[in-house]
Amino acid sequence: MVGELWAERSNGKCLFRLVGKKDNTSRGWWRDGEPLTHESTVRSVALRISVEPLSEDVTRRLDLDDRNLPSAVELSPLGDIAFVATEGSNSVEVLDAYSGRRISSIDNATQAPEGLWLDDSGARLYVQGFLSRSVAVYDVGLLIGSGSNRAELINEIATTTSEVLEPDVLAGKRIFYDSSDVRMSRDNYLSCATCHLDGEQDGRVWDFTNRGEGLRNTTTLRGKRGGQGRLHWSGNFDEVQDFEHDIRNAFGGLGFMAQADFEAGRDTPLGEKKAGVSKELDQLASYLQSLDRVPDSPFRTAHGGMSAEAKRGQKLFERLECASCHSGEAFTNSGDDTLYDVGTLSAASGLRLGNTLDGIDTPTLLGLWSTAPYLHDGSAATLDEVLERAAQSGKHGDVSSLSETERAELAQYLRELDQSVEEAHETDGAEESGCGCRLAAEDPPVQGVSLAGLLTVLLLGRRRRSGPRR
Ligand code: HEC
Ligand code: HEC
Known part of the structure; x- marks a missing residue:
């Protein structure tokens, strides 16, 4: 980064x-x-x-x-x-x-x-x-x-005369970045932005086994509005305020919550509600809730519509009933608090809150084009690989019934899933190349991230933004 x-x-x-x-x-x-x-x-x-x-x-x-x-x-x-x-x-x-x-x-x-x-x-x-x-x-x-x-x-x-963010959102964003605050981190090493710069993901797979979990692929916070049901791949948190645990343990911070409040049934992630107890944790939650959009997919047409290939993929998504889990506007049924074993668990997946992990919380599919690698342990470098694994295991939708072309169409649909609304336009085709608002589809972003590299060196273009940075 x-x-x-x-x-x-x-x-x-x-x-x-x-x-x-x-x-x-x-x-x-x-x-x-x-x-x-x-x-x-x-x-x-x-x-x-x-x-x-x-x-x-x-x-x-x-x-x-x-x-x-x-x-x-x-x-x-x-x-x-x-x-x-x-x-x-x-x-x-x-x-x-x-x-x-x-x-x-x-x-x-x-x-x-x-x-x-x-x-x-x-x-x-x-x-x-x-x-x-x-x-x-x-x-x-x-x-x-x-x-x-x-x-x-x-x-x-x-540098500004009027602030665009609500006061609580701005305050929360400052907390999100600041590791110099001893409540956030010991010795000034870690804050949320360390791995989620701009609310995004660092493309890394972290070994959180000593947190009672396992290998975990960093998720983006964009478009999630602070949570779509339970948080984390194993659904081990149920509110942003639960990050008090990571702050006190993994970051070595003193914590934002008064000790007496913490001990009053709030010292486990899924225990008593923590919202409304600490001003700073609530502000942190306000910032995360403000992250309501995923970056627009550059794979869509110039007017924001889906390509013909993706539309065929959408039909396959419906036919294979992928939406039985990836349901609703956010493409997830995470709110149902059910974990599913879709054939992706391995010994490296570890535990959930220190106990057996028998499934994963269904992730959203919005904005997938920008969040490689995939799956809870980052074991799939591309979307095609997610589908290849699904075809082999037979436990993640009936992907093995698809022809090679169909599988490519389904992958293209996944790459184009975002929150765009197709803009009205009079002529298709001829004017498309004149619209400078999107990258051409032939110019896909770099996918796949080297997990082995200790050093991330991203020259220029440091941030891929979905809009003006605020
Ligand atoms: C060392 C890197 C690192 C730091 C620092 C970090 N995160 Fe994360 N974050 C991750 C990883 C890895 C995951 C996926 C872990 C999992 O699901 O078990 C994640 C997942 C999340 C999720 C879950 C999103 C979802 O859709 O389920 C939220 C919310 C989140 N982080 C917020 C925060 C906040 C708030 C902070 C600061 C208090 C923070 N993170 C600090 C690496 C980090
Ligand atoms: C039984 C529920 C269920 C069904 C049905 C299902 N999925 Fe999933 N899907 C999941 C779960 C759970 C995960 C997380 C697995 C993991 O991380 O190891 C997941 C992960 C994914 C991912 C990776 C997302 C990411 O951010 O890494 C993609 C892509 C995906 N599913 C696409 C599909 C498609 C396409 C179908 C239909 C063929 C489908 N899923 C059917 C539950 C389901």
Whole structure:
């Protein structure tokens, strides 16, 4: 999940400075016998890549201890000092670019800082705060010139005149990102945004066996309005406020709920309701509830309609009665609190709340095009693979009755499922290419994510957005 790119030319070679997080997907009780803890889940780094030949100078990789979600990097005019913004920790780290030694840290440098710019003289650093809706201006002249470790705030400029989010939603979104709050996380490593940046998913499969679960594929929160029935693949939570458990345990946070309230029957996820008890947890829930749309599928026609192939796939979806589980507007019957064994469970699937796991909560099918890999354990890299597995097991719809062409049509239908409403249009075809609002179908997004890679490096195009980012 990475940020910014900074190019420098040196000896005719192009060097890029990048920041990113390393996801520890080699660790966990199932994978290497070690628990995934608050400090061993992710680490933040700044690195340097040269283009010809394409390589990283690993000896010059800078490790950022106790920080979450680095988002931007700037270098001093001489290239000896690196400023790194951390979106999850609300700080700007000031590092010796050669040794990696931390010279200073500018704390509370806006909320969710994600853009940095140093003016030509190198004296002023501008920090853009995504969630404070501001740009803070720091005098860093002394810091660069004399080795002092002081940066002085000169000004903070508001970047919005009217806020589009409801107050509770904005407050919840700030909580969602902020790991510097000791109630959220110990040592400033984890917040919800660490794995769900912008409410999306990181494409990772985490080993949550020590949480009483198993291998779990991160789900997007977009379009789910805080929950479509039970939460999680095993349906082990029934409200967003239940994340108090992950915060207290996996993140090492102190928690947002008063201890007495927690102990009054709320110390198990499916126990007494937690809603209405902690202002912050309710605000977190308000933010998740505001995520009411999945990204539009680029596989649809220019006017937002379904392709002919997908329409044939829809008929097959009906014929095979997939909607007996993937039902209603949200394509899920999760509200029925029933778990189904559709032939996808393995030993790595682990447990549910520390007990036997005998099925999975039906997931929605909206927005599937953007959420690879698939299934609770991420064991299917593509939708075609989900169907291939279903045909083999015979336990996930009667997919084996389909011809190869039909199976492709069904997969195409799944790729085009979103919340689009076809726009009215007078002429089809001829004008289609003139509409710049969608990508062409021949230009599908990259599917499949390497699970083995410890380091996610996503140059530019860091976020695929379904609309303006708010
Ligand atoms: C270490 C990565 C990580 C962090 C940090 C994280 N999540 Fe998740 N999230 C996941 C994974 C993996 C899943 C799927 C796990 C499962 O279903 O058992 C998930 C699933 C969810 C779901 C279920 C969605 C659904 O449709 O069932 C919600 C809601 C959610 N996370 C909210 C949060 C909130 C709120 C926070 C912060 C308190 C958070 N997550 C922090 C990785 C993470
Ligand atoms: C008996 C209930 C049931 C029926 C019928 C059913 N599904 Fe599912 N489906 C599930 C469950 C449960 C899962 C989650 C399995 C897992 O993650 O291991 C799932 C997962 C999926 C996924 C992967 C979603 C994701 O986000 O990873 C796709 C795609 C899918 N189903 C398509 C279909 C199609 C197409 C049909 C009809 C041929 C169908 N399903 C019939 C219950 C059902």
